[in-house]
Amino acid sequence: MIFNGFPIWFVIVIAAISSGVLIASHFLKMQQKSLIVPTTLFWRKAMESSRRDVIFGKLSSILTLLFLLTAVFFILFSMLAPAIAPLDKKILIIDTCPATNLAEAKKYARELVQQSDRAIVISVGQNTRIHTNLNDHRQSAFASIDKIIASESSYSNLEQAIKEAKIADPHAQIIVLSGQNLNSQERLDVISCPASDYAPKIIPLQVHFPGEFQLQAKAYCMADERFEYCENQNQADLVLDLIAEHQFTQWQGPEFVEKLSSMLEGRSGLKYRRPVQEINKNSSQKRLSFSLNLKFDKALYGIVLFLLLLEIYLIKKHKLV
Amino acid sequence: MLLTTDDMMILSGLKVSIRKRIQNKPVMDFASRDIGDSQEFNDYQQFTPGENIRHIDWNRYMRDSTLFSRRYEKLERPEVTVIPDLSRSVVVSGKTKAVKRFSAAICFSLLNKGMTVRLFSNRSFERYSGKSGWQRVHHDIELLDGGNTKMLSLSPAASSMSKNVVVVSDLIFSDGFGQFKENINIANRLALLINLSSSYDHEPDLNGNLKLLDSQNDKTLPCYIDSRMIARYKKCRADYYHQIEKHCLKMDWQYKDVNLEDSLQNQLLTIAPAGTLYV
Incomplete structure:
Protein backbone atom coordinates (compact mmCIF):
# COMPACT_ATOMS: atom_id res chain seq x y z
CA MET A 1 0.00 0.00 0.00
CA MET A 30 2.49 14.76 34.83
CA GLN A 31 5.84 15.28 36.54
CA GLN A 32 5.40 18.80 37.85
CA LYS A 33 7.66 20.35 40.40
CA SER A 34 5.90 21.74 43.46
CA LEU A 35 6.76 25.21 44.61
CA ILE A 36 5.37 27.26 47.49
CA VAL A 37 4.65 30.82 46.49
CA PRO A 38 3.36 33.72 48.60
CA ALA A 83 -16.20 18.47 -8.63
CA ILE A 84 -19.62 19.81 -8.05
CA ALA A 85 -21.14 19.07 -11.43
CA PRO A 86 -23.82 21.39 -12.73
CA LEU A 87 -27.25 19.98 -13.39
CA ASP A 88 -27.51 18.05 -16.59
CA LYS A 89 -30.03 20.17 -18.44
CA LYS A 90 -31.17 19.27 -21.92
CA ILE A 91 -33.46 20.90 -24.40
CA LEU A 92 -34.87 18.39 -26.81
CA ILE A 93 -36.07 19.80 -30.09
CA ILE A 94 -38.14 17.21 -31.90
CA ASP A 95 -38.61 17.90 -35.54
CA THR A 96 -42.10 16.80 -36.52
CA CYS A 97 -41.65 17.07 -40.27
CA PRO A 98 -42.62 13.95 -42.24
CA ALA A 99 -38.96 13.08 -42.92
CA THR A 100 -38.40 12.41 -39.22
CA ASN A 101 -38.93 8.96 -37.86
CA LEU A 102 -41.12 10.31 -35.09
CA ALA A 103 -41.47 7.03 -33.25
CA GLU A 104 -37.72 6.70 -33.03
CA ALA A 105 -37.37 10.35 -32.12
CA LYS A 106 -39.86 9.97 -29.28
CA LYS A 107 -38.15 6.83 -28.07
CA TYR A 108 -34.81 8.57 -28.17
CA ALA A 109 -36.21 11.68 -26.50
CA ARG A 110 -37.64 9.59 -23.67
CA GLU A 111 -34.26 8.02 -23.19
CA LEU A 112 -32.57 11.43 -23.02
CA VAL A 113 -35.16 12.79 -20.62
CA GLN A 114 -34.63 9.78 -18.41
CA GLN A 115 -30.89 10.39 -18.33
CA SER A 116 -30.99 14.15 -17.72
CA ASP A 117 -31.77 16.08 -14.57
CA ARG A 118 -33.95 18.65 -16.25
CA ALA A 119 -35.37 18.65 -19.74
CA ILE A 120 -37.35 21.00 -21.95
CA VAL A 121 -39.30 19.42 -24.75
CA ILE A 122 -39.87 21.53 -27.85
CA SER A 123 -41.57 20.37 -30.96
CA VAL A 124 -40.98 22.14 -34.22
CA GLY A 125 -43.08 21.77 -37.34
CA GLN A 126 -44.99 24.61 -38.91
CA ASN A 127 -44.82 26.29 -35.53
CA THR A 128 -42.49 25.96 -32.64
CA ARG A 129 -44.11 24.82 -29.42
CA ILE A 130 -42.55 24.52 -25.98
CA HIS A 131 -44.22 21.63 -24.20
CA THR A 132 -42.49 21.59 -20.83
CA ASN A 133 -40.15 23.82 -18.95
CA LEU A 134 -37.16 22.99 -16.76
CA ASN A 135 -39.12 22.81 -13.54
CA ASP A 136 -41.55 20.17 -14.74
CA HIS A 137 -41.32 16.57 -13.67
CA ARG A 138 -40.09 13.81 -15.92
CA GLN A 139 -43.56 12.34 -16.13
CA SER A 140 -44.95 15.51 -17.63
CA ALA A 141 -42.04 15.53 -20.10
CA PHE A 142 -42.85 11.93 -21.06
CA ALA A 143 -46.52 12.80 -21.43
CA SER A 144 -45.75 15.78 -23.61
CA ILE A 145 -43.40 13.68 -25.77
CA ASP A 146 -46.19 11.16 -26.28
CA LYS A 147 -48.58 13.91 -27.32
CA ILE A 148 -46.32 15.20 -30.10
CA ILE A 149 -47.78 14.49 -33.50
CA ALA A 150 -46.26 14.75 -36.96
CA SER A 151 -46.79 18.00 -38.82
CA GLU A 152 -47.85 18.25 -42.43
CA SER A 153 -45.29 20.82 -43.38
CA SER A 154 -42.26 19.40 -45.14
CA TYR A 155 -40.00 22.05 -43.66
CA SER A 156 -39.34 22.89 -40.04
CA ASN A 157 -37.62 26.05 -38.96
CA LEU A 158 -34.94 24.50 -36.77
CA GLU A 159 -33.03 27.74 -36.39
CA GLN A 160 -36.06 29.46 -34.89
CA ALA A 161 -36.59 26.53 -32.52
CA ILE A 162 -32.95 26.62 -31.42
CA LYS A 163 -33.18 30.36 -30.78
CA GLU A 164 -36.24 29.85 -28.61
CA ALA A 165 -34.51 27.02 -26.80
CA LYS A 166 -31.58 29.28 -26.06
CA ILE A 167 -33.90 31.94 -24.69
CA ALA A 168 -35.53 29.31 -22.47
CA ASP A 169 -32.17 28.34 -20.95
CA PRO A 170 -28.86 29.47 -22.45
CA HIS A 171 -26.90 26.97 -20.31
CA ALA A 172 -28.75 23.84 -21.35
CA GLN A 173 -27.52 21.41 -23.95
CA ILE A 174 -29.64 21.49 -27.07
CA ILE A 175 -30.27 18.24 -28.87
CA VAL A 176 -32.10 18.32 -32.15
CA LEU A 177 -33.87 15.15 -33.25
CA SER A 178 -34.56 15.69 -36.91
CA GLY A 179 -35.11 13.62 -40.02
CA GLN A 180 -34.29 16.44 -42.38
CA ASN A 181 -31.47 15.69 -44.72
CA LEU A 182 -29.40 18.75 -43.93
CA ASN A 183 -26.42 19.56 -46.08
CA SER A 184 -23.18 20.82 -44.57
CA GLN A 185 -24.09 24.49 -44.84
CA GLU A 186 -27.48 23.97 -43.28
CA ARG A 187 -25.92 22.01 -40.44
CA LEU A 188 -23.38 24.76 -39.94
CA ASP A 189 -26.09 27.40 -39.83
CA VAL A 190 -28.00 25.48 -37.24
CA ILE A 191 -24.96 24.69 -35.14
CA SER A 192 -23.58 28.23 -35.22
CA CYS A 193 -26.77 29.78 -33.90
CA PRO A 194 -25.52 32.36 -31.41
CA ALA A 195 -25.87 32.73 -27.64
CA SER A 196 -25.41 29.33 -26.11
CA ASP A 197 -22.82 27.59 -23.97
CA TYR A 198 -22.94 24.49 -26.17
CA ALA A 199 -23.24 23.94 -29.88
CA PRO A 200 -26.51 22.13 -30.57
CA LYS A 201 -26.19 18.47 -31.40
CA ILE A 202 -28.14 17.22 -34.32
CA ILE A 203 -29.21 13.61 -34.29
CA PRO A 204 -30.49 12.52 -37.68
CA LEU A 205 -33.50 10.27 -37.46
CA GLN A 206 -34.67 9.78 -41.02
CA VAL A 207 -37.59 7.58 -41.71
CA HIS A 208 -35.58 5.51 -44.16
CA PHE A 209 -32.70 4.95 -41.79
CA PRO A 210 -31.67 1.31 -41.95
CA GLY A 211 -32.41 -0.55 -38.85
CA GLU A 212 -32.38 0.08 -35.20
CA PHE A 213 -28.85 -1.12 -34.83
CA GLN A 214 -27.34 1.55 -37.07
CA LEU A 215 -29.75 4.18 -35.82
CA GLN A 216 -28.37 3.76 -32.35
CA ALA A 217 -24.82 3.77 -33.64
CA LYS A 218 -25.32 7.07 -35.36
CA ALA A 219 -27.09 8.51 -32.39
CA TYR A 220 -24.28 7.55 -30.11
CA CYS A 221 -21.70 9.02 -32.40
CA MET A 222 -23.53 12.28 -32.84
CA ALA A 223 -24.43 12.71 -29.22
CA ASP A 224 -20.89 12.16 -28.16
CA GLU A 225 -19.31 14.89 -26.04
CA ARG A 226 -16.33 14.96 -28.37
CA PHE A 227 -18.56 15.92 -31.19
CA GLU A 228 -15.74 17.44 -33.18
CA TYR A 229 -14.54 13.96 -34.11
CA CYS A 230 -17.87 13.10 -35.65
CA GLU A 231 -19.02 16.46 -36.72
CA ASN A 232 -20.23 15.40 -40.12
CA GLN A 233 -22.20 12.65 -41.60
CA ASN A 234 -19.20 11.04 -43.28
CA GLN A 235 -17.37 10.48 -40.06
CA ALA A 236 -20.44 9.07 -38.40
CA ASP A 237 -20.88 6.79 -41.43
CA LEU A 238 -17.29 5.67 -41.05
CA VAL A 239 -17.98 4.53 -37.54
CA LEU A 240 -21.08 2.77 -38.73
CA ASP A 241 -19.11 1.03 -41.47
CA LEU A 242 -16.62 -0.18 -38.94
CA ILE A 243 -19.35 -1.46 -36.73
CA ALA A 244 -21.02 -3.25 -39.64
CA GLU A 245 -17.72 -4.63 -40.88
CA HIS A 246 -16.88 -6.23 -37.59
CA GLN A 247 -20.41 -7.23 -36.82
CA PHE A 248 -20.52 -6.05 -33.27
CA THR A 249 -23.54 -7.30 -31.44
CA GLN A 250 -22.90 -5.56 -28.17
CA TRP A 251 -22.76 -1.79 -27.88
CA GLN A 252 -21.25 -1.39 -24.51
CA GLY A 253 -18.61 -2.98 -22.44
CA PRO A 254 -14.82 -2.74 -22.42
CA GLU A 255 -14.34 -5.20 -25.29
CA PHE A 256 -16.38 -3.15 -27.72
CA VAL A 257 -14.76 0.10 -26.64
CA GLU A 258 -11.27 -1.26 -26.93
CA LYS A 259 -11.72 -2.80 -30.37
CA LEU A 260 -13.54 0.12 -31.87
CA SER A 261 -11.01 2.56 -30.46
CA SER A 262 -8.05 0.68 -31.92
CA MET A 263 -9.76 0.32 -35.29
CA LEU A 264 -10.63 3.99 -35.50
CA GLU A 265 -7.14 5.08 -34.65
CA GLY A 266 -5.77 2.68 -37.26
CA ARG A 267 -8.16 3.78 -39.99
CA SER A 268 -8.51 7.52 -39.89
CA GLY A 269 -7.04 8.98 -36.77
CA LEU A 270 -10.48 9.14 -35.25
CA LYS A 271 -10.88 8.18 -31.66
CA TYR A 272 -13.82 6.34 -30.39
CA ARG A 273 -15.65 8.25 -27.74
CA ARG A 274 -18.12 7.03 -25.25
CA PRO A 275 -21.73 6.81 -26.30
CA VAL A 276 -24.50 8.80 -24.65
CA GLN A 277 -25.22 6.32 -21.89
CA GLU A 278 -21.63 6.20 -20.85
CA ILE A 279 -21.28 9.99 -20.84
CA ASN A 280 -24.34 10.41 -18.70
CA LYS A 281 -23.23 7.64 -16.42
CA ASN A 282 -19.93 9.43 -15.87
CA SER A 283 -21.54 12.76 -15.20
CA SER A 284 -23.64 11.16 -12.48
CA GLN A 285 -20.44 9.67 -11.13
CA LYS A 286 -19.01 13.17 -10.85
CA ARG A 287 -21.92 14.31 -8.78
CA LEU A 288 -21.41 11.44 -6.38
CA SER A 289 -17.69 11.93 -6.23
CA PHE A 290 -17.78 12.86 -2.52
CA SER A 291 -18.27 9.24 -1.68
CA LEU A 292 -17.15 7.38 -4.76
CA ASN A 293 -13.75 9.01 -5.24
CA LEU A 294 -12.68 8.38 -1.68
CA MET B 1 19.88 43.81 66.71
CA LEU B 2 17.33 44.88 64.18
CA LEU B 3 18.68 48.42 63.96
CA THR B 4 22.27 49.52 64.07
CA THR B 5 23.46 52.68 65.77
CA ASP B 6 23.73 54.35 62.38
CA ASP B 7 20.16 53.42 61.60
CA MET B 8 19.02 54.94 64.87
CA MET B 9 20.96 58.10 64.11
CA ILE B 10 19.20 58.42 60.79
CA LEU B 11 15.84 57.69 62.37
CA SER B 12 16.40 60.28 65.09
CA GLY B 13 16.44 62.98 62.42
CA LEU B 14 13.06 61.91 61.09
CA LYS B 15 10.11 64.11 62.00
CA VAL B 16 6.80 62.46 62.70
CA SER B 17 3.41 63.98 62.12
CA ILE B 18 0.12 62.57 63.32
CA ARG B 19 -2.77 62.82 60.92
CA LYS B 20 -6.23 63.40 62.35
CA ARG B 21 -9.59 62.98 60.79
CA ILE B 22 -11.89 65.78 61.90
CA GLN B 23 -15.56 65.49 61.10
CA ASN B 24 -16.57 67.26 57.90
CA LYS B 25 -13.04 68.51 57.39
CA PRO B 26 -10.10 67.24 55.42
CA VAL B 27 -7.47 65.19 57.18
CA MET B 28 -5.22 67.49 59.22
CA ASP B 29 -1.61 67.01 60.16
CA PHE B 30 -0.46 67.78 63.67
CA ALA B 31 3.18 68.03 64.54
CA SER B 32 4.27 65.94 67.48
CA ARG B 33 5.10 67.80 70.71
CA ASP B 34 7.31 67.21 73.69
CA ILE B 35 5.80 65.79 76.80
CA GLY B 36 4.43 68.38 79.19
CA ASP B 37 1.25 69.85 80.51
CA SER B 38 -1.29 70.94 78.02
CA GLN B 39 -1.96 74.69 77.68
CA GLU B 40 -5.59 74.04 76.84
CA PHE B 41 -7.92 75.38 79.56
CA ASN B 42 -10.59 72.99 80.74
CA ASP B 43 -12.42 74.20 83.88
CA TYR B 44 -12.18 76.00 87.25
CA GLN B 45 -12.06 74.21 90.53
CA GLN B 46 -12.11 75.61 94.05
CA PHE B 47 -8.59 75.92 95.36
CA THR B 48 -7.59 73.45 98.01
CA PRO B 49 -4.43 73.89 100.07
CA GLY B 50 -1.52 71.98 98.69
CA GLU B 51 -2.26 72.78 95.07
CA ASN B 52 0.17 74.68 92.96
CA ILE B 53 -0.50 78.32 93.63
CA ARG B 54 0.52 79.16 90.07
CA HIS B 55 -2.80 77.71 88.93
CA ILE B 56 -4.82 80.20 90.99
CA ASP B 57 -6.81 82.54 88.81
CA TRP B 58 -6.19 85.89 90.49
CA ASN B 59 -8.51 87.81 88.22
CA ARG B 60 -11.41 85.70 89.34
CA TYR B 61 -10.34 86.11 92.95
CA MET B 62 -10.56 89.89 92.41
CA ARG B 63 -14.10 89.52 91.11
CA ASP B 64 -15.48 86.85 93.44
CA SER B 65 -13.08 86.99 96.42
CA THR B 66 -12.85 83.21 96.19
CA LEU B 67 -9.77 81.24 95.23
CA PHE B 68 -10.19 79.16 92.13
CA SER B 69 -7.54 77.18 90.42
CA ARG B 70 -7.49 76.55 86.72
CA ARG B 71 -7.70 73.00 85.40
CA TYR B 72 -5.96 72.20 82.16
CA GLU B 73 -6.57 69.33 79.75
CA LYS B 74 -4.20 66.53 80.29
CA LEU B 75 -1.83 66.09 77.38
CA GLU B 76 -2.18 62.59 76.02
CA ARG B 77 0.60 60.90 74.13
CA PRO B 78 -0.43 60.29 70.52
CA GLU B 79 -0.80 56.59 69.98
CA VAL B 80 0.00 54.72 66.79
CA THR B 81 -0.67 51.06 66.10
CA VAL B 82 2.08 49.26 64.23
CA ILE B 83 1.21 45.98 62.52
CA PRO B 84 4.16 43.96 61.31
CA ASP B 85 2.72 41.38 58.92
CA LEU B 86 4.42 38.06 59.53
CA SER B 87 1.93 35.95 57.69
CA ARG B 88 3.01 32.94 55.67
CA SER B 89 3.29 34.88 52.45
CA VAL B 90 5.92 37.10 54.06
CA VAL B 91 7.81 34.15 55.50
CA VAL B 92 7.72 32.20 52.22
CA SER B 93 9.06 35.15 50.27
CA GLY B 94 11.86 35.60 52.82
CA LYS B 95 10.79 39.02 54.02
CA THR B 96 10.48 38.22 57.72
CA LYS B 97 13.61 40.04 58.74
CA ALA B 98 12.88 42.99 56.50
CA VAL B 99 9.38 43.36 57.97
CA LYS B 100 10.71 43.14 61.54
CA ARG B 101 13.47 45.62 60.79
CA PHE B 102 11.19 48.12 59.15
CA SER B 103 8.59 47.79 61.89
CA ALA B 104 11.30 48.37 64.47
CA ALA B 105 12.42 51.48 62.57
CA ILE B 106 8.86 52.85 62.60
CA CYS B 107 8.46 52.06 66.31
CA PHE B 108 11.79 53.72 67.10
CA SER B 109 10.80 56.88 65.26
CA LEU B 110 7.45 57.05 67.00
CA LEU B 111 8.82 56.36 70.46
CA ASN B 112 11.63 58.83 69.90
CA LYS B 113 9.03 61.53 69.35
CA GLY B 114 7.25 60.68 72.59
CA MET B 115 4.41 58.76 71.07
CA THR B 116 2.88 55.57 72.30
CA VAL B 117 3.18 52.49 70.13
CA ARG B 118 0.72 49.64 70.10
CA LEU B 119 2.29 46.63 68.48
CA PHE B 120 0.25 43.83 67.03
CA SER B 121 1.92 40.63 68.06
CA ASN B 122 0.54 37.14 68.42
CA ARG B 123 -3.03 38.25 67.93
CA SER B 124 -2.98 40.91 70.64
CA PHE B 125 -1.84 44.49 71.01
CA GLU B 126 0.91 45.49 73.43
CA ARG B 127 1.44 49.13 74.41
CA TYR B 128 4.91 50.69 74.56
CA SER B 129 5.86 54.22 75.50
CA GLY B 130 8.65 56.22 76.96
CA LYS B 131 12.38 55.74 76.70
CA SER B 132 12.17 52.21 78.06
CA GLY B 133 9.54 51.38 75.50
CA TRP B 134 12.09 51.03 72.75
CA GLN B 135 14.00 48.23 74.50
CA ARG B 136 10.78 46.32 75.10
CA VAL B 137 9.35 46.78 71.68
CA HIS B 138 12.65 45.84 70.07
CA HIS B 139 12.78 42.71 72.15
CA ASP B 140 9.21 41.78 71.33
CA ILE B 141 9.63 42.41 67.63
CA GLU B 142 12.68 40.21 67.57
CA LEU B 143 10.73 37.44 69.25
CA LEU B 144 7.79 37.67 66.85
CA ASP B 145 7.01 34.29 65.40
CA GLY B 146 6.58 34.42 61.65
CA GLY B 147 4.24 32.25 59.65
CA ASN B 148 1.63 31.61 62.31
CA THR B 149 -0.37 34.75 61.97
CA LYS B 150 -2.68 35.91 59.29
CA MET B 151 -3.46 39.52 58.60
CA LEU B 152 -7.13 38.66 58.69
CA SER B 153 -6.77 37.25 62.19
CA LEU B 154 -6.45 40.71 63.67
CA SER B 155 -10.20 41.15 63.35
CA PRO B 156 -11.07 40.25 67.00
CA ALA B 157 -8.48 42.71 68.23
CA ALA B 158 -9.18 45.30 65.55
CA SER B 159 -11.45 47.37 67.75
CA SER B 160 -8.61 48.04 70.19
CA MET B 161 -6.39 49.59 67.54
CA SER B 162 -5.64 53.27 67.80
CA LYS B 163 -6.79 55.88 65.30
CA ASN B 164 -3.56 55.78 63.38
CA VAL B 165 -2.29 52.52 61.99
CA VAL B 166 0.95 51.64 60.25
CA VAL B 167 0.99 48.30 58.40
CA VAL B 168 4.29 46.83 57.28
CA SER B 169 3.38 44.03 54.94
CA ASP B 170 3.52 42.54 51.46
CA LEU B 171 -0.22 43.29 51.30
CA ILE B 172 -0.98 39.91 49.80
CA PHE B 173 -4.39 38.54 50.62
CA SER B 174 -5.14 35.38 48.69
CA ASP B 175 -8.68 35.35 49.98
CA GLY B 176 -9.27 38.99 49.27
CA PHE B 177 -8.38 42.43 50.49
CA GLY B 178 -11.92 43.03 51.77
CA GLN B 179 -11.68 41.65 55.32
CA PHE B 180 -8.44 43.46 56.06
CA LYS B 181 -9.88 46.65 54.61
CA GLU B 182 -12.89 46.42 56.88
CA ASN B 183 -10.74 45.88 59.97
CA ILE B 184 -8.72 48.98 59.27
CA ASN B 185 -11.79 50.97 58.32
CA ILE B 186 -13.39 50.57 61.76
CA ALA B 187 -13.74 53.92 63.50
CA ASN B 188 -12.42 55.83 60.52
CA ARG B 189 -8.83 55.00 61.16
CA LEU B 190 -6.04 56.51 59.18
CA ALA B 191 -3.62 53.99 57.81
CA LEU B 192 -0.18 53.99 56.32
CA LEU B 193 0.25 50.83 54.26
CA ILE B 194 3.88 50.02 53.58
CA ASN B 195 4.35 47.39 50.93
CA LEU B 196 7.73 45.73 51.18
CA SER B 197 8.54 44.35 47.77
CA SER B 198 11.59 42.87 46.16
CA SER B 199 12.74 42.63 42.56
CA TYR B 200 11.80 38.94 42.70
CA ASP B 201 8.22 39.97 43.43
CA HIS B 202 8.23 42.22 40.39
CA GLU B 203 9.74 39.57 38.10
CA PRO B 204 9.88 36.07 39.58
CA ASP B 205 12.58 33.82 38.21
CA LEU B 206 10.34 30.86 37.41
CA ASN B 207 9.78 28.81 34.31
CA GLY B 208 8.51 25.45 33.14
CA ASN B 209 5.77 23.22 34.40
CA LEU B 210 5.16 23.90 38.07
CA LYS B 211 2.59 23.07 40.67
CA LEU B 212 2.26 26.28 42.66
CA LEU B 213 1.17 25.98 46.26
CA ASP B 214 -0.46 29.02 47.80
CA SER B 215 1.18 29.78 51.16
CA GLN B 216 -1.96 31.35 52.56
CA ASN B 217 -4.72 28.92 51.68
CA ASP B 218 -2.78 25.80 50.65
CA LYS B 219 -4.49 25.69 47.28
CA THR B 220 -2.49 24.30 44.37
CA LEU B 221 -2.31 25.62 40.87
CA PRO B 222 -0.70 23.62 38.04
CA CYS B 223 0.84 26.17 35.78
CA TYR B 224 3.21 26.45 32.84
CA ILE B 225 5.37 29.54 33.25
CA ASP B 226 7.13 31.18 30.34
CA SER B 227 8.04 34.74 29.45
CA ARG B 228 4.50 35.51 28.29
CA MET B 229 3.08 34.19 31.54
CA ILE B 230 5.57 36.30 33.49
CA ALA B 231 4.44 39.36 31.54
CA ARG B 232 0.81 38.59 32.40
CA TYR B 233 1.75 37.97 36.04
CA LYS B 234 3.43 41.38 36.20
CA LYS B 235 0.36 43.03 34.77
CA CYS B 236 -1.98 41.26 37.23
CA ARG B 237 0.29 42.13 40.14
CA ALA B 238 0.47 45.78 39.08
CA ASP B 239 -3.33 45.87 38.75
CA TYR B 240 -3.75 44.36 42.22
CA TYR B 241 -1.54 46.95 43.93
CA HIS B 242 -3.06 49.69 41.84
CA GLN B 243 -6.46 48.72 43.25
CA ILE B 244 -5.08 48.93 46.79
CA GLU B 245 -3.54 52.30 46.03
CA LYS B 246 -6.83 53.57 44.65
CA HIS B 247 -8.63 52.41 47.78
CA CYS B 248 -6.05 54.20 49.92
CA LEU B 249 -6.61 57.44 48.05
CA LYS B 250 -10.34 57.08 48.54
CA MET B 251 -9.99 56.50 52.28
CA ASP B 252 -7.31 59.19 52.85
CA TRP B 253 -4.86 56.45 53.60
CA GLN B 254 -1.30 56.35 52.42
CA TYR B 255 0.26 53.63 50.32
CA LYS B 256 4.04 53.36 50.01
CA ASP B 257 5.89 50.78 47.99
CA VAL B 258 9.27 50.21 49.59
CA ASN B 259 12.01 48.17 47.99
CA LEU B 260 13.40 45.96 50.71
CA GLU B 261 16.71 45.67 48.90
CA ASP B 262 17.32 49.43 49.36
CA SER B 263 19.26 50.94 52.25
CA LEU B 264 17.27 52.22 55.21
CA GLN B 265 18.03 55.79 54.18
CA ASN B 266 16.48 55.24 50.75
CA GLN B 267 13.56 53.41 52.27
CA LEU B 268 12.91 56.34 54.58
CA LEU B 269 13.09 58.67 51.60
CA THR B 270 10.32 56.63 50.01
CA ILE B 271 7.97 56.83 52.99
CA ALA B 272 9.00 60.31 54.15
CA PRO B 273 10.23 62.19 51.10
CA ALA B 274 10.44 65.60 52.87
CA GLY B 275 11.93 64.18 56.06
CA THR B 276 8.56 63.99 57.80
CA LEU B 277 6.75 60.75 58.33
CA TYR B 278 3.00 61.20 58.29
CA VAL B 279 1.21 58.46 60.18
Missing part, protein backbone atom coordinates in the same frame (compact mmCIF):
# COMPACT_ATOMS: atom_id res chain seq x y z
CA ILE A 2 1.37 3.41 -0.96
CA PHE A 3 0.37 6.58 0.89
CA ASN A 4 0.70 9.51 -1.43
CA GLY A 5 4.00 8.19 -2.67
CA PHE A 6 5.23 7.05 0.75
CA PRO A 7 5.50 3.37 1.63
CA ILE A 8 3.40 2.04 4.48
CA TRP A 9 6.39 1.45 6.77
CA PHE A 10 7.32 5.12 6.49
CA VAL A 11 3.81 6.21 7.45
CA ILE A 12 3.80 3.78 10.39
CA VAL A 13 7.16 5.12 11.59
CA ILE A 14 5.96 8.73 11.34
CA ALA A 15 2.73 7.87 13.16
CA ALA A 16 4.65 5.98 15.86
CA ILE A 17 7.12 8.83 16.39
CA SER A 18 4.42 11.47 16.60
CA SER A 19 2.32 9.36 18.96
CA GLY A 20 5.43 8.63 21.03
CA VAL A 21 6.21 12.32 21.34
CA LEU A 22 2.65 12.98 22.44
CA ILE A 23 2.63 10.22 25.03
CA ALA A 24 6.08 11.17 26.34
CA SER A 25 5.01 14.81 26.58
CA HIS A 26 1.93 13.74 28.47
CA PHE A 27 3.98 11.84 31.04
CA LEU A 28 6.47 14.67 31.28
CA LYS A 29 3.59 16.99 31.98
CA THR A 39 0.14 33.69 46.61
CA THR A 40 -1.26 32.03 43.52
CA LEU A 41 -3.65 34.91 43.07
CA PHE A 42 -1.63 36.66 40.37
CA TRP A 43 -0.80 33.42 38.57
CA ARG A 44 -4.43 32.40 38.54
CA LYS A 45 -5.43 35.75 37.10
CA ALA A 46 -2.59 35.54 34.59
CA MET A 47 -3.84 32.14 33.45
CA GLU A 48 -7.37 33.44 33.16
CA SER A 49 -6.25 36.38 31.06
CA SER A 50 -4.14 33.98 28.99
CA ARG A 51 -7.23 31.88 28.29
CA ARG A 52 -9.20 34.99 27.43
CA ASP A 53 -6.51 36.10 25.02
CA VAL A 54 -6.40 32.80 23.15
CA ILE A 55 -9.81 32.78 21.55
CA PHE A 56 -12.72 34.48 23.24
CA GLY A 57 -12.27 32.98 26.69
CA LYS A 58 -14.74 30.25 27.56
CA LEU A 59 -15.62 29.62 23.93
CA SER A 60 -12.00 28.89 23.11
CA SER A 61 -12.26 25.11 23.38
CA ILE A 62 -15.38 24.92 21.23
CA LEU A 63 -13.98 27.33 18.68
CA THR A 64 -10.68 25.49 18.54
CA LEU A 65 -12.52 22.23 18.02
CA LEU A 66 -14.53 23.82 15.25
CA PHE A 67 -11.34 25.16 13.75
CA LEU A 68 -9.81 21.68 13.79
CA LEU A 69 -12.90 20.13 12.29
CA THR A 70 -12.89 22.75 9.57
CA ALA A 71 -9.22 22.10 8.91
CA VAL A 72 -9.89 18.37 8.61
CA PHE A 73 -12.83 19.02 6.37
CA PHE A 74 -10.71 21.14 4.05
CA ILE A 75 -7.93 18.58 3.99
CA LEU A 76 -10.36 15.83 3.04
CA PHE A 77 -12.10 18.13 0.63
CA SER A 78 -8.86 18.94 -1.14
CA MET A 79 -7.81 15.29 -1.22
CA LEU A 80 -11.08 14.05 -2.60
CA ALA A 81 -11.11 16.89 -5.10
CA PRO A 82 -14.84 16.79 -5.58
CA LYS A 295 -9.60 6.25 -1.94
CA PHE A 296 -8.59 4.23 1.08
CA ASP A 297 -4.96 5.31 1.09
CA LYS A 298 -5.92 8.97 0.74
CA ALA A 299 -8.28 8.64 3.67
CA LEU A 300 -5.46 7.21 5.77
CA TYR A 301 -3.24 10.06 4.66
CA GLY A 302 -5.96 12.45 5.82
CA ILE A 303 -6.23 10.65 9.17
CA VAL A 304 -2.46 10.92 9.69
CA LEU A 305 -2.62 14.61 8.88
CA PHE A 306 -5.53 15.02 11.27
CA LEU A 307 -3.62 13.26 14.06
CA LEU A 308 -0.63 15.51 13.47
CA LEU A 309 -2.84 18.58 13.65
CA LEU A 310 -4.46 17.25 16.82
CA GLU A 311 -1.06 16.66 18.31
CA ILE A 312 0.07 20.21 17.54
CA TYR A 313 -3.14 21.49 19.07
CA LEU A 314 -2.70 19.43 22.26
CA ILE A 315 0.93 20.44 22.61
CA LYS A 316 -0.05 24.06 22.14
CA LYS A 317 -2.97 23.81 24.54
CA HIS A 318 -1.13 22.08 27.33
CA LYS A 319 2.13 23.86 26.56
CA LEU A 320 4.02 20.61 26.63
CA VAL A 321 7.06 21.81 24.71
